[in-house]
Amino acid sequence: MARIDVLMPQMGESIAEGTLSKWLKKLGDEVKRDEPLFEISTDKVDAEIPAPAAGKLVEIKVQEGQTVPVQTLVAVLETDKGAAVTAVTAVTAASAAAPAAQKAEPPPSAPVRPSPPPSVPVSAPVAKGDGTETAEERLRRKSTPLVRKIAAEHQVDISTIPGTGFAGRVTKNDILGFIERAPAPGAAAVRPSPPPSGPVVHPTVEAWPGDRVEPMSKIRKITADHMIQSRRTSAHVTSFFEVDYSRIAELRVKHKASYTERGANLTYLAFIAKACAEQLRAHPVVNSAVSGDTIIYRHDINVGIAVALEWGLIVPVIKHADELSLMGLSRAINDLGERARTKKLSPDEIQRGTFTITNPGVFGSYAGAPIINQPQVAILGVGTIEKRPKVITLPDRTDTIAIRVMGMISMSYDHRVVDGADADRFLADVKKTLQEFPEGAV
Amino acid sequence: MAEITYLEAIRQGLWEEMERDERVFLLGEDVGAYGGAFKVTEGFLKRFGEARVIDTPISEAAIVGAAAGAAHMGMRPVAEMQFIDFISCAYDMLTNYVATARYRAGLATPIVVRGPCGGFVRGGPFHSQNPEAAFFHTPGLKIVAPATARDAKGLIKAAIRDDDPVLYLEHKWLYRRIKESLPEGEEILTPIGRARVAREGKDLSIVTYGAMVWKSLEAAEQLEKDGVSAEVIDLRTLLPLDDAAIVATVKKTNKLLVVHEDTRTGGLAGEIAARINEQAFEWLDGPIMRVTAHDVPIPYAPTLEDFVLPQTEDVVKAARWLAAY
Numbered sequence: 051m052a053r054i055d056v057l058m059p060q061m062g063e064s065i066a067e068g069t070l071s072k073w074l075k076k077l078g079d080e081v082k083r084d085e086p087l088f089e090i091s092t093d094k095v096d097a098e099i100p101a102p103a104a105g106k107l108v109e110i111k112v113q114e115g116q117t118v119p120v121q122t123l124v125a126v127l128e129t130d131k132g133a134a135v136t137a138v139t140a141v142t143a144a145s146a147a148a149p150a151a152q153k154a155e156p157p158p159s160a161p162v163r164p165s166p167p168p169s170v171p172v173s174a175p176v177a178k179g180d181g182t183e184t185a186e187e188r189l190r191r192k193s194t195p196l197v198r199k200i201a202a203e204h205q206v207d208i209s210t211i212p213g214t215g216f217a218g219r220v221t222k223n224d225i226l227g228f229i230e231r232a233p234a235p236g237a238a239a240v241r242p243s244p245p246p247s248g249p250v251v252h253p254t255v256e257a258w259p260g261d262r263v264e265p266m267s268k269i270r271k272i273t274a275d276h277m278i279q280s281r282r283t284s285a286h287v288t289s290f291f292e293v294d295y296s297r298i299a300e301l302r303v304k305h306k307a308s309y310t311e312r313g314a315n316l317t318y319l320a321f322i323a324k325a326c327a328e329q330l331r332a333h334p335v336v337n338s339a340v341s342g343d344t345i346i347y348r349h350d351i352n353v354g355i356a357v358a359l360e361w362g363l364i365v366p367v368i369k370h371a372d373e374l375s376l377m378g379l380s381r382a383i384n385d386l387g388e389r390a391r392t393k394k395l396s397p398d399e400i401q402r403g404t405f406t407i408t409n410p411g412v413f414g415s416y417a418g419a420p421i422i423n424q425p426q427v428a429i430l431g432v433g434t435i436e437k438r439p440k441v442i443t444l445p446d447r448t449d450t451i452a453i454r455v456m457g458m459i460s461m462s463y464d465h466r467v468v469d470g471a472d473a474d475r476f477l478a479d480v481k482k483t484l485q486e487f488p489e490g491a492v
Numbered sequence: 493m494a495e496i497t498y499l500e501a502i503r504q505g506l507w508e509e510m511e512r513d514e515r516v517f518l519l520g521e522d523v524g525a526y527g528g529a530f531k532v533t534e535g536f537l538k539r540f541g542e543a544r545v546i547d548t549p550i551s552e553a554a555i556v557g558a559a560a561g562a563a564h565m566g567m568r569p570v571a572e573m574q575f576i577d578f579i580s581c582a583y584d585m586l587t588n589y590v591a592t593a594r595y596r597a598g599l600a601t602p603i604v605v606r607g608p609c610g611g612f613v614r615g616g617p618f619h620s621q622n623p624e625a626a627f628f629h630t631p632g633l634k635i636v637a638p639a640t641a642r643d644a645k646g647l648i649k650a651a652i653r654d655d656d657p658v659l660y661l662e663h664k665w666l667y668r669r670i671k672e673s674l675p676e677g678e679e680i681l682t683p684i685g686r687a688r689v690a691r692e693g694k695d696l697s698i699v700t701y702g703a704m705v706w707k708s709l710e711a712a713e714q715l716e717k718d719g720v721s722a723e724v725i726d727l728r729t730l731l732p733l734d735d736a737a738i739v740a741t742v743k744k745t746n747k748l749l750v751v752h753e754d755t756r757t758g759g760l761a762g763e764i765a766a767r768i769n770e771q772a773f774e775w776l777d778g779p780i781m782r783v784t785a786h787d788v789p790i791p792y793a794p795t796l797e798d799f800v801l802p803q804t805e806d807v808v809k810a811a812r813w814l815a816a817y
Contacts, residue, residue, distance in 0.1 A: 194778060194817075195775070195776050195777075196746050196775055196777040197777060198774075199774045215817055219817070221777060221817070222746050222777040
């Protein structure tokens, strides 16, 4: 029998600890590989954690309600010896029996590779005395100096990359392909490369008598670091446009009831998200990311919506926002916002955004200059929407002051890749889409 | 532009240097009246006379010793070993005397010791050797090993003009097999100490020299059909090694296969592997591999010679393995 350690996983970047909220299996239960084993709750998300291998739950080290750092031993599974154990978490072993030395043959499904030339002795990997890993697992974990260097540079966990080398070894092409495909920091295994000036250090400030000093919550600390990092990384410029929402206001009045009947809330934000999603397709540079000396034009349009919570800020992401109708977007915004407030978002739902909308206007802000949500290159701020006097020109060319529903939109963009002209064209098109919003699309 | 053989290229190089500089002269066994065992120096006696084309007794030590003395007196001798295997008879002169002269006495010894090396010609143990490793280990010498007709000419001329003793290893299997059109009227000089990219590739690097350049290029052709892109580096100069070129190709492909016809133990591949380990360890995406002759003398039996010497298929096999690593 082999014993498999189950560790507290790292859920998303910058999360250092998790609370075991519920055990889904009892001591002595048999579990299948990938079967939910327990639930955890972190600052950002709640999630079910699958068993890393099939086996029997023989030890529970962390009780419900306990908060422990990531990589803490949570439980121990006992498996049949020889079963292919590919735990995501680290595998250590205590049993005495070591498997016989095995030759590093590629798996049968792999393309046929010649055995080494006769004059090239390839020593079969010999398992350590206390090990229960198969030779294949050991090879899988081994990596070449180059792959390790690349992994360190990009802060990638090699064990999460599918390998195509001998016995699943991660090759140069594997890791480069992996990094190319998943350059966003959202992907669990990839962290953003540190900004040129190193890790964020917040200067210390003297506290005066009577002050209250309390440590930052994790979400506060992440936000603080990310904001500084973004300021360091991107060349922020902000453009402001005034939008006449009078037509949207009419459409809202007209269709609000039917949306409510169908359980959705027709908000200005939904219209704005719709207009942005549509225009991002036409302005790909606004939907891009900067990676070294390259520009990644994102294929998907995933719009993040900043949600202010009592305990901080979170940005759930609407995937493929351009493929959703106004109804679909309204539902997604309501749903993600609600689940953000109740801490029911999965890690996946806060990752892979390509553009962000933040809505400080709900608190009355006229307009803002938001900070870009890295590694995106643009963020749209929505100012408060209210009736204002507006000079309009009548068909007979006389000017008059009318009462219109007006609001500012502002966009901070990364001038490294988005020029003022690009940003303003995008904003002008968003404005036009809003002011001429087709009734058929509601 | 006429197409000339590797052998003709050596002959032209010698001829041009003798025409250019009257200090250059030839000495060796049968280099004069007979024109050399492989006819490299045919016609030289007639053109340059007995003072500059000297038939010597059968004593490699005497040939190298005489050349060294003449060099100290201001001459530019080119000594031929009828087969490079017999350079071992001159080992003492080369290692104890010639290689140390500059260090001991500040004496330049501008000699060239040239001779046919290598197998694939059913020559047996005394006429197939590759003696570079012994001299590679000798500070004070330079060693060149051309693979192409152009470099055969360019390196013999550069070797003659070099102020240090240069061993010029000409591969007898290439003598009449390799043909190339060389521009007439253009001075061809191959810089000593500089390798050449014989073929560009991206998946792995084959670093080699001499006849194995051609076997490696053949292997690269075959590998291409499997989708493996092999870069082939022709070292041309073995001592001093072109570290920059070897490191550059490793940084490019991240995998290194060293191929040489010389035997394995103590061969150049070991030194090259050590240098890459020191200078480019973090660029490696696989172990440094070697394809070499087996550690035995070259057999007389053709089938055994074929087995002992590295063949194209051996290079292909090792490269496939390394590419998939």
